[in-house]
Amino acid sequence: MPKFRELVGNNKVALLFGLLCIGAIYTAQNPLTFVAAELFTRIGRNGFMVLALLIPVLAGMGLNFGIVIGAIAAQIAVFWTVYWGFTGSEGFLLCLLLSTPIAIFFGWLVGRVFNKMKGAEMIAGLVLGYFADGLYQLFFLYVIGGLIPVHNDRLIISGGIGVKNTIDLAGNLKYSLDNVPMLQIMKIALAVLFLVTLLKAILGVMKKKPPGPRCWIGLGAAPIIYALTYIPALQTFLSSDRLLLLHAVLAALGAVIAWQLWRILYNKILRPKEYSLVRPLVWIGLAAVGFFLTNIRPLEAILLSVRIPVTTYLCIIGLCFFNAALLKTRLGQNMRTVGQSQTVANAAGINVDRTRIIAMIISTLLACWGQLIYLQNIGTFSTYGAHTQVGQYAIAALLVGGASVKKATNKEAVIGVILFHTLFIVAPQAGKELFNNAQLGEYFRVFVAYGVIAVSLAMHAWKRAVSPGPKRIKT
Amino acid sequence: MKDISKEYFGNPVLKNVTLQVKPGEIHALVGENGAGKSTLMNILFGMPVIHGSGGFAGQVEINGAPVTIDAPHKAIDFGIGMVHQDFMLIPGFTVTENIKVGREISCPTLLSQIFSKELETLDLEQMAADARRALREIGLNIEEYVLVAGLPVGYKQFVEIAREIDKTGIKLLVFDEPTAVLTESEAERLLKLMELIAKKGIGIIFITHRLGEVMHYAHSVSILRDGELIMRTAVKDTSMVKIAELMIGRKTEKYVDSVPNQLESVEIALSLQDFHVDMPGEMVRGIDLDIRQGEIFGIGGLAGQGKLGIANGIMGLCRSQGKVFVWGRELNLGRLGAALASGIAFVSEDRRGIGLLLDQSIEHNLVFSAIHVQEEFLINLKLFKLYHRRKARKHALKMIELLDIRCTGPAQKAGSLSGGNQQKVCLARALTLNPKILIVSEPTRGIDIGAKKLVLEYLLELNRQQGMTIIIISSELVELRSLCHRIAIIADGKVAKILQPDAPDAEFGLAMSGS
Numbered sequence: 001m002p003k004f005r006e007l008v009g010n011n012k013v014a015l016l017f018g019l020l021c022i023g024a025i026y027t028a029q030n031p032l033t034f035v036a037a038e039l040f041t042r043i044g045r046n047g048f049m050v051l052a053l054l055i056p057v058l059a060g061m062g063l064n065f066g067i068v069i070g071a072i073a074a075q076i077a078v079f080w081t082v083y084w085g086f087t088g089s090e091g092f093l094l095c096l097l098l099s100t101p102i103a104i105f106f107g108w109l110v111g112r113v114f115n116k117m118k119g120a121e122m123i124a125g126l127v128l129g130y131f132a133d134g135l136y137q138l139f140f141l142y143v144i145g146g147l148i149p150v151h152n153d154r155l156i157i158s159g160g161i162g163v164k165n166t167i168d169l170a171g172n173l174k175y176s177l178d179n180v181p182m183l184q185i186m187k188i189a190l191a192v193l194f195l196v197t198l199l200k201a202i203l204g205v206m207k208k209k210p211p212g213p214r215c216w217i218g219l220g221a222a223p224i225i226y227a228l229t230y231i232p233a234l235q236t237f238l239s240s241d242r243l244l245l246l247h248a249v250l251a252a253l254g255a256v257i258a259w260q261l262w263r264i265l266y267n268k269i270l271r272p273k274e275y276s277l278v279r280p281l282v283w284i285g286l287a288a289v290g291f292f293l294t295n296i297r298p299l300e301a302i303l304l305s306v307r308i309p310v311t312t313y314l315c316i317i318g319l320c321f322f323n324a325a326l327l328k329t330r331l332g333q334n335m336r337t338v339g340q341s342q343t344v345a346n347a348a349g350i351n352v353d354r355t356r357i358i359a360m361i362i363s364t365l366l367a368c369w370g371q372l373i374y375l376q377n378i379g380t381f382s383t384y385g386a387h388t389q390v391g392q393y394a395i396a397a398l399l400v401g402g403a404s405v406k407k408a409t410n411k412e413a414v415i416g417v418i419l420f421h422t423l424f425i426v427a428p429q430a431g432k433e434l435f436n437n438a439q440l441g442e443y444f445r446v447f448v449a450y451g452v453i454a455v456s457l458a459m460h461a462w463k464r465a466v467s468p469g470p471k472r473i474k475t
Numbered sequence: 476m477k478d479i480s481k482e483y484f485g486n487p488v489l490k491n492v493t494l495q496v497k498p499g500e501i502h503a504l505v506g507e508n509g510a511g512k513s514t515l516m517n518i519l520f521g522m523p524v525i526h527g528s529g530g531f532a533g534q535v536e537i538n539g540a541p542v543t544i545d546a547p548h549k550a551i552d553f554g555i556g557m558v559h560q561d562f563m564l565i566p567g568f569t570v571t572e573n574i575k576v577g578r579e580i581s582c583p584t585l586l587s588q589i590f591s592k593e594l595e596t597l598d599l600e601q602m603a604a605d606a607r608r609a610l611r612e613i614g615l616n617i618e619e620y621v622l623v624a625g626l627p628v629g630y631k632q633f634v635e636i637a638r639e640i641d642k643t644g645i646k647l648l649v650f651d652e653p654t655a656v657l658t659e660s661e662a663e664r665l666l667k668l669m670e671l672i673a674k675k676g677i678g679i680i681f682i683t684h685r686l687g688e689v690m691h692y693a694h695s696v697s698i699l700r701d702g703e704l705i706m707r708t709a710v711k712d713t714s715m716v717k718i719a720e721l722m723i724g725r726k727t728e729k730y731v732d733s734v735p736n737q738l739e740s741v742e743i744a745l746s747l748q749d750f751h752v753d754m755p756g757e758m759v760r761g762i763d764l765d766i767r768q769g770e771i772f773g774i775g776g777l778a779g780q781g782k783l784g785i786a787n788g789i790m791g792l793c794r795s796q797g798k799v800f801v802w803g804r805e806l807n808l809g810r811l812g813a814a815l816a817s818g819i820a821f822v823s824e825d826r827r828g829i830g831l832l833l834d835q836s837i838e839h840n841l842v843f844s845a846i847h848v849q850e851e852f853l854i855n856l857k858l859f860k861l862y863h864r865r866k867a868r869k870h871a872l873k874m875i876e877l878l879d880i881r882c883t884g885p886a887q888k889a890g891s892l893s894g895g896n897q898q899k900v901c902l903a904r905a906l907t908l909n910p911k912i913l914i915v916s917e918p919t920r921g922i923d924i925g926a927k928k929l930v931l932e933y934l935l936e937l938n939r940q941q942g943m944t945i946i947i948i949s950s951e952l953v954e955l956r957s958l959c960h961r962i963a964i965i966a967d968g969k970v971a972k973i974l975q976p977d978a979p980d981a982e983f984g985l986a987m988s989g990s
Contacts, residue, residue, distance in 0.1 A: 196585060199585065200585055203585070325596075328596050328597055329581070329587075329593065329594050329595060329596055329597065330579050330581045330592065330593050330594070330595050330596075330597065331593040331594060333572070333579050333597060334577070334593070336568075337565065337568075337576055337577065340565040340566075340567050340568065341563075341565050343563065344563045344564065344565050344576065345576075345577070346522075346523070346547055347520075347547055347557070347559070347563050348547075348551075348563075348576040348577030348578070349546075349547050349548030349550075349551045349552075349577045349578075350548075350576075350577045351548070
């Protein structure tokens with residue numbers, strides 16, 4: 001029982017918003033298929049941005065309101081890409097190439113500023129965001145067309161100076177990442193795998209270490225898997241870019257079972273050692289239950305109604321793995337040390353300022369890519385508004401998941417995105433049902449976004465505070 | 476280190492100091508607080524505070540070759556390690572992570588070969604194995620995967636040492652007052668370990684206030700006073716009295732010699748009944764005490780037995796339970812500040828934590844409590860109140876003179892004072908409240924003999940001239956016995972015995988051990 005209590009106590013923010021979500025869904029009476037479809041679109045759209053917030057938290061710099069600056073880097077790249085007329089995945093790649101150096105440079109600048117005001121990074125980030133917004137407006141309203149000659153009726157205000165309020169991305173960048181078919185991703189992944197293994201082998205030979213069996217398996221497996229994709233049935237399945245949620249869930253359940261079977265095989269037969277079978281069996285059992293659940297009518301309806309953009313989701317999953325992998329490196333450990341105590345880090349010979357700048361660069365760069373994903377999905381680019389709320393919304397989502405200024409994990413980020421956006425989807429309708437006024441529903445939505453930040457910060461402060469009042473002492 | 480000079484903002488703190496340590500030698504560095512020991516060590520470590528304030532003059536040499544150390548990681552590269560007084564450990568990390576901080580073992584990966592070594596993955600198993608070896612070497616029997624946050628204070632010190640030992644090629648190890656926070660048995664174990672490390676050919680600089688330790692364990696000693704090197708000598712050629720004399724520069728006598736006058740008064744100033752306090756590490760489990768008016772009452776006992784909890788409980792800083800009467804009136808224990816309002820002032824043992832506002836001036840520190848509790852030092856304009864700057868300044872100057880607080884002026888920040896002077900500021904602040912009862916917790920912890928004597932003498936004077944009731948809580952029995960009328964010894968959260976100061980040593984010893 002105390003364990004259960006602890007579990008509830010540690011997750012009370014997420015639990016509260018979970019209940020709120022259920023309540024709002026119930027009141028709004030939207031069809032669940034609609035909510036699910038919207039939700040999965042929004043996870044793909046915003047998930048990357050929220051995950052970009054984790055590293056600064058780790059490095060003790062709090063919630064990075066400075067991700068607005070990363071978003072600005074992305075938008076500069078998007079403007080030029082659209083202006084030069086590149087479209088589809090080519091356009092998206094060009095955006096990546098253009099925005100990456102800009103974001104790294106901006107991240108470095110932000111990191112420098114944050115090092116000058118240690119302990120006040122959050123407020124500094126917020127204000128820097130506003131400042132950067134000012135420069136951004138100057139650039140887009142005056143420099144483009146005013147100093148740099150740009151001629152394009154669709155992009156430039158009729159006077160010839162300044163960029164129009166909205167840029168339509170339909171027909172050039174819209175869905176440029178979402179629409180990359182699975183087959184292509186697979187080809188790229190196999191090529192990368194092949195090259196990496198090859199490179200490893202070459203490096204090994206250069207250091208007079210012959211490549212091991214793993215290396216040969218890698219080199220051999222890549223072409224074989226590649227050949228498999230030419231089987232017609234597989235080819236048609238893979239050449240689509242959207243995956244039915246049902247298939248995704250089934251694949252995930254299959255993966256869980258396969259992974260647990262492999263663990264049993266590895267720990268019991270290949271390298272026999274003390275290994276309890278309880279955990280893997282429970283997992284396999286859960287997967288089986290999950291499989292039966294997919295057959296229940298309403299759930300099946302939802303699973304059949306949602307199609308997720310595979311490539312975007314792969315990017316998000318990849319970022320989760322990146323965050324986890326970074327923790328296991330020397331750099332990640334340095335960041336944790338700096339986050340816990342700068343004095344200790346300094347005495348241990350860790351270059352505190354440099355570590356913090358690297359954390360900032362990574363976060364800004366990820367935020368920049370996150371904004372690219374967001375823009376290509378939403379399809380219209382509001383030149384002067386797309387970046388302004390980015391920081392607040394991403395941070396609100398992270399906080400709703402139960403993260404705090406000092407601690408944030410992948411899990412909390414994902415849960416946060418799900419809860420926050422569910423609330424966002426159903427809030428207007430719920431407001432309308434409750435107050436019988438659509439306008440009030442809109443207000444309700446804004447109220448939710450900002451209220452969320454305030455409530456979760458307050459709840460975390462609550463969790464920390466212990467009152468010194470009299471209480472029975474055990475003797 | 477040769478001819479080291481350093482000044483902070485035109486204020487010289489080190490004048491041509493030379494310090495030499497041979498491999499395998501335990502070299503003690505002694506001196507009053509503010510003599511320049513910490514600054515000297517900061518220079519040795521290339522701490523940013525030195526280079527941020529204009530560097531220093533002189534030369535650091537290792538094995539006869541001059542070297543430049545302008546960042547801590549360079550000091551580490553040269554094989555210099557430090558065991559800090561205020562544990563440089565990260566509570567949220569495991570013992571292994573703390574031992575290996577900044578020096579993690581890692582395996583190369585593809586990315587690290589292309590980019591930088593920082594992307595290598597950590598070899599957690601090897602790290603744990605190394606940590607285990609280091610822990611075994613110093614004879615510490617704990618698991619390497621526990622979090623440091625849960626360890627007792629003594630163990631933390633050993634984890635620090637394990638960390639330094641684990642560094643390969645370590646040539647010089649600095650121990651900065653390692654025994655200050657340890658119990659006697661822990662301290663002894665630590666010093667034995669220090670000898671063991673020295674035998675391996677590692678030079679040791681041993682900074683301490685306890686001259687007994689110097690005499691017993693060090694080979695040679697350097698004495699600093701006011702930023703100057705007074706003497707460097709082998710320990711066997713000198714004596715404890717001589718070192719103490721040179722440290723202070725004036726003739727010392729042991730603390731205060733006074734015969735407490737016997738009290739006739741029977742009026743009870745402070746009374747505790749079945750008093751419990753929940754202070755982590757210092758639990759109080761049911762105490763009954765009556766303290767008479769005009770008395771100097773000592774509370775002694777070993778660390779962790781609960782003597783510190785009493786004061787923190789009365790002041791409302793820790794959760795407490797039971798009854799406390801001040802001149803017969805019951806104190807509301809649930810309300811923070813109730814004790815202050817009823818005329819009790821407190822000098823905390825945690826100077827830097829709750830005793831002082833480190834970033835504020837001495838002047839503000841002095842009048843702060845009085846402003847909030849008694850609305851002193853304010854100009855009352857009916858609608859609102861303003862800070863009475865002139866009155867506060869006058870008071871601060873008076874206190875600085877009275878207690879001989881060594882500072883550049885009342886506007887200096889309290890955090891930049893040396894330990895002894897910080898303690899004087901704490902005391903002065905408590906006195907600003909004009910208390911009827913003064914509780915002083917560990918008044919002489921971490922301060923030098925000169926300041927110690929001054930503080931104790933002043934307490935005595937307060938008692939004699941103003942009849943102030945004073946409660947002294949201290950780990951140093953000598954101090955209590957030279958000052959107090961009665962001494963209560965606390966063991967296991969309860970009063971073991973109340974003794975007269977002239978009771979035989981054996982009785983004190985027995986009371987402390989709880990029998």
